[in-house]
Amino acid sequence: MAAVEREMSSANLAVRVAKMLRGVASPPFLLDIDVEVPPGFTILFGPSGAGKSTLLDCIAGLTRPDTGRIAANGDLLFESAKKINVPPQHRQVSYVFQSLALFPHMTVEANVAYGLPDLPEQQRCARVSEILQMFRVEKLRSRKPREISGGEQQRIALARSLVTLPRVLLLDEPLTGLDSELKASIIDDLRAWNAAQKIPILYVTHSREEVDALGERVIALVHGKIVSEGTPREVLDAPRRKKLAQAAGFENLFSGTVLDLREADGVMRVRLANTACEIEVPLGHASPGDHVRVAVRAGDILLAAEMPRGLSARNILEGKIVSIERRGALVVVRVDCGVTFTVHVTPGAERTLELATEKKVWLVLKTHSCHFVED
Amino acid sequence: MNAEALLLSLRLALCVSAILFVLGMPLAYWLAYSRRRWKFLLEALVALPLVLPPTVLGFYMLLAMGPRGPLGKFWYAVFGHGLAFTFAGLVIASVLYSLPFAVQPLVASFETVDRKLLDASAVLGANRLRTFCRIILPLSVPGIITALVLSFAHTLGEFGVVLMVGGNLAGVTRTVSIDIYDRVQSLDYAGANRTALLLLLISFTVLAAVYGINRRAGRRAWLPWSAK
Numbered sequence: 376m377a378a379v380e381r382e383m384s385s386a387n388l389a390v391r392v393a394k395m396l397r398g399v400a401s402p403p404f405l406l407d408i409d410v411e412v413p414p415g416f417t418i419l420f421g422p423s424g425a426g427k428s429t430l431l432d433c434i435a436g437l438t439r440p441d442t443g444r445i446a447a448n449g450d451l452l453f454e455s456a457k458k459i460n461v462p463p464q465h466r467q468v469s470y471v472f473q474s475l476a477l478f479p480h481m482t483v484e485a486n487v488a489y490g491l492p493d494l495p496e497q498q499r500c501a502r503v504s505e506i507l508q509m510f511r512v513e514k515l516r517s518r519k520p521r522e523i524s525g526g527e528q529q530r531i532a533l534a535r536s537l538v539t540l541p542r543v544l545l546l547d548e549p550l551t552g553l554d555s556e557l558k559a560s561i562i563d564d565l566r567a568w569n570a571a572q573k574i575p576i577l578y579v580t581h582s583r584e585e586v587d588a589l590g591e592r593v594i595a596l597v598h599g600k601i602v603s604e605g606t607p608r609e610v611l612d613a614p615r616r617k618k619l620a621q622a623a624g625f626e627n628l629f630s631g632t633v634l635d636l637r638e639a640d641g642v643m644r645v646r647l648a649n650t651a652c653e654i655e656v657p658l659g660h661a662s663p664g665d666h667v668r669v670a671v672r673a674g675d676i677l678l679a680a681e682m683p684r685g686l687s688a689r690n691i692l693e694g695k696i697v698s699i700e701r702r703g704a705l706v707v708v709r710v711d712c713g714v715t716f717t718v719h720v721t722p723g724a725e726r727t728l729e730l731a732t733e734k735k736v737w738l739v740l741k742t743h744s745c746h747f748v749e750d
Numbered sequence: 751m752n753a754e755a756l757l758l759s760l761r762l763a764l765c766v767s768a769i770l771f772v773l774g775m776p777l778a779y780w781l782a783y784s785r786r787r788w789k790f791l792l793e794a795l796v797a798l799p800l801v802l803p804p805t806v807l808g809f810y811m812l813l814a815m816g817p818r819g820p821l822g823k824f825w826y827a828v829f830g831h832g833l834a835f836t837f838a839g840l841v842i843a844s845v846l847y848s849l850p851f852a853v854q855p856l857v858a859s860f861e862t863v864d865r866k867l868l869d870a871s872a873v874l875g876a877n878r879l880r881t882f883c884r885i886i887l888p889l890s891v892p893g894i895i896t897a898l899v900l901s902f903a904h905t906l907g908e909f910g911v912v913l914m915v916g917g918n919l920a921g922v923t924r925t926v927s928i929d930i931y932d933r934v935q936s937l938d939y940a941g942a943n944r945t946a947l948l949l950l951l952i953s954f955t956v957l958a959a960v961y962g963i964n965r966r967a968g969r970r971a972w973l974p975w976s977a978k
Contacts, residue, residue, distance in 0.1 A: 435873055436872075437869050437872070437873070463872040464876055464877055469873060469874075470869075476869065478867060478870070479867075489874050489876070492876075535874070539875065
């Protein structure tokens, strides 16, 4: 602990790291992050292979960054320039892995008590009971991890990490594989705990649903870099990267060529790849002739059975229905306009418009539903 | 049957297993977790007795333990007598000879412990020693038993190394396998048979125990002929 230094800073987690990542499937790329995480939930969102888990490993001390500086509550955990690298056991950073890593040979109680070896027996018991109660798993205390359900294991893993009163909590997709009701209930318990212990929580997920459930600050990580930061709406509804767009659920992703910029109107016209389709999208950082990508949500497209008139929407494309597929309360219609668009409509709309394959339809796209995306 | 030879063999096997247990743990830990580039050299060195004829190992041990060998000189300086043809010399040679039988099962079982459990332990504040004692050891019990039993059984049955460094001194270095050899040489086939049968039974029981334990633990026993 000699290496820990005090400095003037708030209760934030300050992370600046650079590390070359040598992926198995991809060429090496640089993880390059500079971010300040305040107390409360911060969601780290991005496609797999973006470096999310490596970033958490760096913060926990399980992986050494090439260069950078990591500080929690003003205590220095890592600084390459000063050759400071506090080992994980002295960082007071708790980490729940995707695999949970419960100790299989220990009871639930022994798992949770593992991080408290220095407390006297009585106090340790009290702390363990208290946290087990908080996560509503007290009756499982003498069971082994393999004897309890997945959701219970996830609660135990959270309890085990929190009982040590860490100053930072790292969660790497701890709730994957649970149904949304169970997920919501565990998130509520976690929120209740966080209300009492105000620490930065970095929550990794690539599930759009979890981002909406947590509804807090989102950091989007793509290919080792932070590409945007803000509320879920700001980050996920206007994705600027192709991979993020795919992860955030943009069903329509087309490449195209910029025709011209109309800066006065704040728009530019893009011709979709090798078609006559021209659409207007919000002005982006591009010049005429540039190859760009445009992302549109299937739910943001209007479908008309007749040529629409008198609309404010600037993009009206004529096409033919290729296929119609019912998915529960959703009808997925694929329309060929030179490129194939995916459109979501309701079953009611399907009946009213008498949609059928081969039928001629018009697609209406608001300019601001068309998102300009970088590769 | 020569009870003296059998007792000597058992005493030797016990000593060697105990020493290998203490020596093998840190060595196996290092081999399982080190990321040094030259680790393979030590791995090869540890595995050497598996392929080397016992006479070769015994020959070099004899040279090292002789009055002009480094080990022999050292021993003489400390204890005032030589090392070759003594029980202590036999123990040292046997430890080397049985090293892979202790170390390799330990390495194999340490390596099967999920790394994430070790990370979890570290993140929960445990240092390496605590992680080793609380996580790695309990999850490696079948491997540890395999290591103990194999080093015991392998030492019990050794012949070539004993002959080279120990010679054939009754009560000091005449182990049970040497005794069998002696009896066959002097055409006492009945006596050789009694001792040989006993050794056969002990070896079978020990191996059956190893396989049984590993079967209960749900994994394959590590044995040199089933090594990866």
